[in-house]
Amino acid sequence: MVLGDVINIISRSGGAFASRWAHVVVGITWIGLLYYFNFVQVPSFAEMEAAARNNAIDKLASRALWWFRWAAAATVATGISILLFQGGDGGKIQLTNGDYWKSTPGMSIATGILLALTMFLNVWLVIWPNQKKVIANARNVQAGGEADPAAAAAGRKSALASRMNTIFSFPMLMFMVGTFHFFSLDFFKQNPSGGDRATYWIIALVIWALLELNALGVFGTKPGGTRAIYDTHQAALVTGFVLVAVYYVLFYLVLKA
DSSP: OOHHHHHHHHHHHHHHHHHHHHHHHHHHHHHHHHHHIIIIIHHHHHTSOHHHHHHHIIIIIHHHHHHHHHHHHHHHHHHHHHHHHHGGGTTTOOOSSSOGGGSHHHHHHHHHHHHHHHHHHHIIIIIHHHHHHHHHHHHHHHTTOOOOTTHHHHHHHHHHHHHHHHHHHHHHHHHHHHHHHTTTSTTBOSSOOHHHHHHHHHHHHHHHHHHHHHHTTTTOOSSSGGGGGGSSHHHHHHHHHHHHHHHHHHHHHHHBO
16 A cells, blocks of 8 residues: 555544534524523413513524534535545444445434435425514514514424424434444344335325425415424424334334344
8 A cells, every 4th residue: 555545544444533623513503502592491481471472592502503504514525535535335233235325224223314415405495484574573673663573473383393493303313323233233234135125215206295294385375284283392302302213113114123
């Protein structure tokens, strides 16, 4: 092995480590703020007088949303950086078929990536555009203007997507953490057949799509019905843990050794 090869290996390893460290830091910031919004801010705002809530939206929520959306962007960027540095072999998984993304660990991280990217898109395409309307309305009312009748609907759309992100965050973290620490263990098939992969992905994608469509208001936006899982933070918590169990059982039944 020549010196250039050694330097290349060290650079890739160092880059992968630095990217993973940064990924954890910004990911903690993103998910921490997500939980703050859902478990602390929303219930607190519901108990405030309108004037106090508008002031808090203006001074507090607007700042928190800046960190929130850019932490989401940084989490995705550092995740891509990890993939680029470690290459297509998953970093350390040894495979017989040579295709990391067809392996059980590869399917695990791919599921986590799917959920994380959905959450990122919800932040930038649903939550933030609608929260801008809510913030603008709060500032306008504080300045003596008339309330925007569209602000409530915008807030509801944002809340649905935010609660969906909370629910998705639990299985997302299970797959992200479990890829190397659990789903790579011997009691899972490390090189599943094409049929096994197809079965897993069809069911996993149907679950993901139905939940995301529900959050986007395709089945309605009013409280109750299929939106009951978003109506309180307690319901979102329970649904998140149930979704962890559902995805794990699916993974186990289809991909157990």
